Amino acid sequence: AELEKHIAGCRGVSFPVAVVLPAGGSGERTGLSTPKQFCTFLNRPLISYTIQTFERVPWIQSIVVVVAKESFGLMMDIINRFHHTKVLVVPGGSTRHRSIFNGVRALSQREDGTVLVKPKVVIIHDAVRPFVEEDFLLKIAVAAEEQGAAGATRPLVSTVIASTSDGYLDHSLERTKYKASEMPQGFLYDLIYEAYQSCSELDFEFGTECLHLVLRYCGTSAKLIEGPPTLWKVTYKRDLAAAESIVKETLSQSACVVTGGSVRAAELAGELQKNMGVLGMEVEVISDLVADNVKSLSSKWNFILVSVNIHSLSEVEKTLTVLEDVDRALLHPVVIIWVHLESPEDDSSVSEGTSGKRAAMMDLALGAKLRNALVYGIQIHHSKEAQLWERSVEKLVQILSALIRDRNPALTGQLLQA
Amino acid sequence: AELEKHIAGCRGVSFPVAVVLPAGGSGERTGLSTPKQFCTFLNRPLISYTIQTFERVPWIQSIVVVVAKESFGLMMDIINRFHHTKVLVVPGGSTRHRSIFNGVRALSQREDGTVLVKPKVVIIHDAVRPFVEEDFLLKIAVAAEEQGAAGATRPLVSTVIASTSDGYLDHSLERTKYKASEMPQGFLYDLIYEAYQSCSELDFEFGTECLHLVLRYCGTSAKLIEGPPTLWKVTYKRDLAAAESIVKETLSQSACVVTGGSVRAAELAGELQKNMGVLGMEVEVISDLVADNVKSLSSKWNFILVSVNIHSLSEVEKTLTVLEDVDRALLHPVVIIWVHLESPEDDSSVSEGTSGKRAAMMDLALGAKLRNALVYGIQIHHSKEAQLWERSVEKLVQILSALIRDRNPALTGQLLQA
Ligand SMILES: [Mg+2]
Numbered sequence: 001a002e003l004e005k006h007i008a009g010c011r012g013v014s015f016p017v018a019v020v021l022p023a024g025g026s027g028e029r030t031g032l033s034t035p036k037q038f039c040t041f042l043n044r045p046l047i048s049y050t051i052q053t054f055e056r057v058p059w060i061q062s063i064v065v066v067v068a069k070e071s072f073g074l075m076m077d078i079i080n081r082f083h084h085t086k087v088l089v090v091p092g093g094s095t096r097h098r099s100i101f102n103g104v105r106a107l108s109q110r111e112d113g114t115v116l117v118k119p120k121v122v123i124i125h126d127a128v129r130p131f132v133e134e135d136f137l138l139k140i141a142v143a144a145e146e147q148g149a150a151g152a153t154r155p156l157v158s159t160v161i162a163s164t165s166d167g168y169l170d171h172s173l174e175r176t177k178y179k180a181s182e183m184p185q186g187f188l189y190d191l192i193y194e195a196y197q198s199c200s201e202l203d204f205e206f207g208t209e210c211l212h213l214v215l216r217y218c219g220t221s222a223k224l225i226e227g228p229p230t231l232w233k234v235t236y237k238r239d240l241a242a243a244e245s246i247v248k249e250t251l252s253q254s255a256c257v258v259t260g261g262s263v264r265a266a267e268l269a270g271e272l273q274k275n276m277g278v279l280g281m282e283v284e285v286i287s288d289l290v291a292d293n294v295k296s297l298s299s300k301w302n303f304i305l306v307s308v309n310i311h312s313l314s315e316v317e318k319t320l321t322v323l324e325d326v327d328r329a330l331l332h333p334v335v336i337i338w339v340h341l342e343s344p345e346d347d348s349s350v351s352e353g354t355s356g357k358r359a360a361m362m363d364l365a366l367g368a369k370l371r372n373a374l375v376y377g378i379q380i381h382h383s384k385e386a387q388l389w390e391r392s393v394e395k396l397v398q399i400l401s402a403l404i405r406d407r408n409p410a411l412t413g414q415l416l417q418a
Numbered sequence: 419a420e421l422e423k424h425i426a427g428c429r430g431v432s433f434p435v436a437v438v439l440p441a442g443g444s445g446e447r448t449g450l451s452t453p454k455q456f457c458t459f460l461n462r463p464l465i466s467y468t469i470q471t472f473e474r475v476p477w478i479q480s481i482v483v484v485v486a487k488e489s490f491g492l493m494m495d496i497i498n499r500f501h502h503t504k505v506l507v508v509p510g511g512s513t514r515h516r517s518i519f520n521g522v523r524a525l526s527q528r529e530d531g532t533v534l535v536k537p538k539v540v541i542i543h544d545a546v547r548p549f550v551e552e553d554f555l556l557k558i559a560v561a562a563e564e565q566g567a568a569g570a571t572r573p574l575v576s577t578v579i580a581s582t583s584d585g586y587l588d589h590s591l592e593r594t595k596y597k598a599s600e601m602p603q604g605f606l607y608d609l610i611y612e613a614y615q616s617c618s619e620l621d622f623e624f625g626t627e628c629l630h631l632v633l634r635y636c637g638t639s640a641k642l643i644e645g646p647p648t649l650w651k652v653t654y655k656r657d658l659a660a661a662e663s664i665v666k667e668t669l670s671q672s673a674c675v676v677t678g679g680s681v682r683a684a685e686l687a688g689e690l691q692k693n694m695g696v697l698g699m700e701v702e703v704i705s706d707l708v709a710d711n712v713k714s715l716s717s718k719w720n721f722i723l724v725s726v727n728i729h730s731l732s733e734v735e736k737t738l739t740v741l742e743d744v745d746r747a748l749l750h751p752v753v754i755i756w757v758h759l760e761s762p763e764d765d766s767s768v769s770e771g772t773s774g775k776r777a778a779m780m781d782l783a784l785g786a787k788l789r790n791a792l793v794y795g796i797q798i799h800h801s802k803e804a805q806l807w808e809r810s811v812e813k814l815v816q817i818l819s820a821l822i823r824d825r826n827p828a829l830t831g832q833l834l835q836a
């Protein structure tokens with residue numbers, strides 16, 4: 001335990017921290033039949049994104065997910081499928097506070113009798129706020145350890161008003177004096193435990209605010225820390241679209257172009273680097289992905305394989321194998337785009353075997369999709385006329401960007417024309 | 419004026435209603451350089467969506483858009499480009515209240531001396547809330563006429579808390595007693611005018627809430643009406659993605675399949691109708707779009723043209739002409755998908771002229787895109803093997819749905835394979 005503390009301390013805090021994620025809510029407000037934490041985008045349920053967010057923070061030792069009994073199996077499937085570690089699943093109670101308390105209790109009592117380091121600080125978060133960042137979690141954890149309790153706030157976006165009993169404006173609050181209380185919140189473990197042990201059935205039934213409980217039952221005023229707008233709660237169907245767009249944008253920030261050592265491919269790669277850079281996409285050019293480019297493999301989500309005059313898809317197959325070896329597509333779909341550059345010298349290339357090439361591409365893509373890799377093809381004809389060639393490259397850049405940004409599974413296996 | 423009142427009354431209210439849209443805000447919170455009301459999705463700036471929302475309500479007589487001086491030219495371009503009528507653009511003031519008052523004043527004073535029917539009720543809305551519905555506007559207008567003032571509210575999504583001066587929790591408000599004040603708000607014209615004439619420089623400088631002004635200066639308590647979640651304010655970049663997804667979903671609700679009278683095309687159309695129905699897309703099948711299907715033309719945003727064994731793109735060209743005649747693509751991009759069904763009997767179809775066909779398709783699509791029509795092609799081979807055919811149709815349905823939902827301009831002109 002001492003060693004663990006030491007390691008954790010080097011990277012963030014010097015005390016053990018655990019997380020409780022209540023995920024028992026129903027999907028009423030999204031307008032969807034699935035509870036929103038289990039809604040899926042890019043092949044992964046929302047809650048897995050949230051878990052991942054905490055999992056990658058080295059100083060967080062464990063994550064307790066509290067789910068309704070009927071979702072227990074689903075939750076275990078998600079944990080297995082996406083190889084989540086550090087996660088303990090416990091059954092929820094009939095209200096939010098009962099669920100959170102179940103989660104908090106699980107951190108000091110293990111049914112199977114295994115030993116567990118009781119956390120000093122527990123962070124409570126919502127399963128439907130997937131984008132919380134490590135530095136903000138650190139602020140909350142440190143303030144909680146120092147002050148007993150800490151909570152995220154956001155400025156109010158609307159004026160808050162009080163209404164009369166018959167539905168007329170009574171008064172409006174001065175916006176600057178109030179804040180919206182958000183998640184995450186952090187507590188000394190013993191303090192939040194005590195608050196839950198002391199609080200009334202009424203609190204368990206109707207309460208929503210943990211900060212309120214520690215103030216009322218332990219006399220501890222939480223430190224309030226303004227968080228970034230990304231803390232927002234995925235509530236409606238439109239919020240799922242927003243969350244998906246944020247993840248897609250993150251995945252589209254960079255790409256890796258593989259030239260296979262060909263001079264002509266390297267020239268095209270250089271042009272892609274320049275043109276896609278203008279669109280905000282950082283392009284790294286390498287000659288061989290397999291040889292010694294482990295760094296690209298583990299940092300990029302998009303691979304553009306340029307092949308000159310060669311119809312073979314073997315480079316795509318090789319790339320798929322390498323990516324699978326490092327389990328690259330476990331959390332996000334990886335995009336692989338095969339760019340086939342045809343030269344005018346190579347007369348046969350245009351007409352020959354197009355139909356067979358298409359079929360092979362489609363088969364390959366179908367298999368890859370099952371492994372969460374999205375394979376597309378683009379043909380581009382080299383032209384000695386500068387203007388024509390420029391236009392083709394521009395078109396190629398547009399298509400590449402669109403495929404990478406959209407990650408559309410319905411279009412895999414297609415052979416497009418630049 | 420009497421006649422106008424009568425006409426308006428038949429469709430909604432029996433008194434003249436105008437709208438003021440303050441649109442002078444800067445883009446700070448979106449994380450974008452463009453002020454958010456001028457951010458564009460699907461080729462159209464957000465504010466045009468909002469204007470359109472009011473424009474289609476028959477009982478709203480005019481819309482005053484208040485913009486910063488530096489955006490005046492841009493705003494006029496938007497009005498011209500999207501053929502907005504009913505709109506008057508006036509310059510904004512240095513604060514939100516000053517801008518709104520400018521808009522309100524413009525409804526009774528015209529610099530050019532033309533006569534204008536002074537509205538009985540004025541609705542104030544935000545340019546960045548594009549999805550308000552007619553029935554809700556009606557509620558606000560009617561309540562404003564009866565009570566003097568009316569405002570939209572939403573339940574609070576977060577607990578509201580008060581903080582001490584040094585940043586600790588002081589107390590939390592009981593969530594059920596308070597609401598968030600949103601837009602639209604409605605006022606008797608003379609009442610809001612009076613409130614603005616009476617209010618102080620301090621109000622003009624720091625105030626945000628019109629409901630507060632009529633309460634304080636006219637003693638009128640506004641009627642509060644809970645609005646739908648779609649009233650939300652586009653604030654961050656992610657909200658633009660959410661707004662775009664809502665518009666895309668609306669545009670994808672139905673499609674029109676044109677068979678050209680071919681029996682085989684009609685069979686395929688029937689299968690599309692069944693399969694796309696399962697995905698929630700209503701498919702109407704007609705034999706000729708041009709002849710007498712004006713209704714389909716003016717109700718659908720997506721056209722699937724099935725051609726059997728014929729390589730000609732003339733049907734696509736004809737469709738583009740007809741759509742242009744009715745200015746169909748003015749407000750939203752129209753999708754036209756050419757589905758080329760090839761039979762095994764027609765041996766020549768697979769190999770012959772693929773490259774020329776592609777070039778023609780690309781050219782056609784390039785021209786169409788300039789007119790806001792997105793043209794795509796899909797080839798599907800007829801198979802007598804039931805299982806193979808079923809799989810092809812399934813693939814066709816996936817691609818059709820994806821193209822219609824995504825409306826991706828970078829992929830127009832491509833000839834895909836089902
Ligand atoms: Mg407001």
Ligand SMILES: [Mg+2]
Binds near residue numbers: 181182183575577
């Ligand atoms: Mg909350």
